[in-house]
Amino acid sequence: MHRSKTQPGRSNNLRTIPGAGQMQKEKEIFFDHLRQSGLKRTSQRELILEVFLETEGHSSAEDLYNLIKARDPLVGVTTVYRTLKLLVECGLAREEHLGDGRTRYEHLYNHQHHDHLICTICGNLIEFYSEVIENKQDEIAKQYGFRPTHHSLRIFGLCAECDAKRISAAAV
């Protein structure tokens, strides 16, 4: 499986992290949300946000938990789940179900909305965005007097690599 997964220790890759200023902005949003909700700012919550921001997105709670444990072994899964819900609440993350049982978390702040092509063999993900589809969706919702809040479009099938393998395997 070639799921591009973020490694726990990749200090040499730090430059791929969305810039300290950016992360600062997202922390502000998070902490503002906490304050406005009468919730408290804790080191666990901050760490979980940091780790989430450092991933490519598409990470499951378990993936994130493992990354977090590597940084602070005392943080519990429960807190990860609870904090991810908070990130969704304040618009920093969105949940997506990609086919296996678990919920994936994607970046939402300053990241363009996108949909997914999902390879059912290797699990590989391709993101895409189509103005045409987005517009058509709004149009359809309007037709039904429906007020859309969000949507999820997933196209399942075989990615180019797996498709090629399947063909060459059949030729044997």
Place this chain on the structure above:
Amino acid sequence: MHRSKTQPGRSNNLRTIPGAGQMQKEKEIFFDHLRQSGLKRTSQRELILEVFLETEGHSSAEDLYNLIKARDPLVGVTTVYRTLKLLVECGLAREEHLGDGRTRYEHLYNHQHHDHLICTICGNLIEFYSEVIENKQDEIAKQYGFRPTHHSLRIFGLCAECDAKRISAAAV
């Protein structure tokens, strides 16, 4: 064989059934699939297919299990789950996840493909179909050398009724 309590004739429900000829066709497909897979034709499997065909679709395994139990209390959940998988395999049903935890089963044979508007308040479902979106999806898949097998487009939000209620509630 546990037929004991189930009556052979279910006359009072017959009018809601999609036409005997149609159901016959679907049974043929199912039994052919069983034969070709070296599996056996059992009364439970037949009953589960019948009940599935009599629903509107969008039923969960649990919903179907309850309907089935009403016709034959001896059938177990396990068999329902296993049989639904078979129906998916042979192309009579498709699985869809509509937001709550459970898997829903929709008719696939002789039913036009469609996508869903899902009300996050009342759970109401609206089916729609858009040629434009379907075509655009194929086009996008092709761009990425991706061979699509199926897709799922769900638009979440408030249906007209729930939206109206929310507005009037806010006005108080």
Place this chain on the structure above:
DNA sequence: CTCTCTGCAAATCTTTTGCAGTCCT
């Protein structure tokens, strides 16, 4: 007869919840 089925109970797997101690503010 043999190999598949079935239903039960137990097991999985992911996510949630009850609780008692701990930490922000």
Place this chain on the structure above:
DNA sequence: AGGACTGCAAAAGATTTGCAGAGAG
């Protein structure tokens, strides 16, 4: 100080699996 937070263990909810007896072909 006081309510919010945390981590653990247990619970929950949906689906799957091991197994021994029953059934289809």
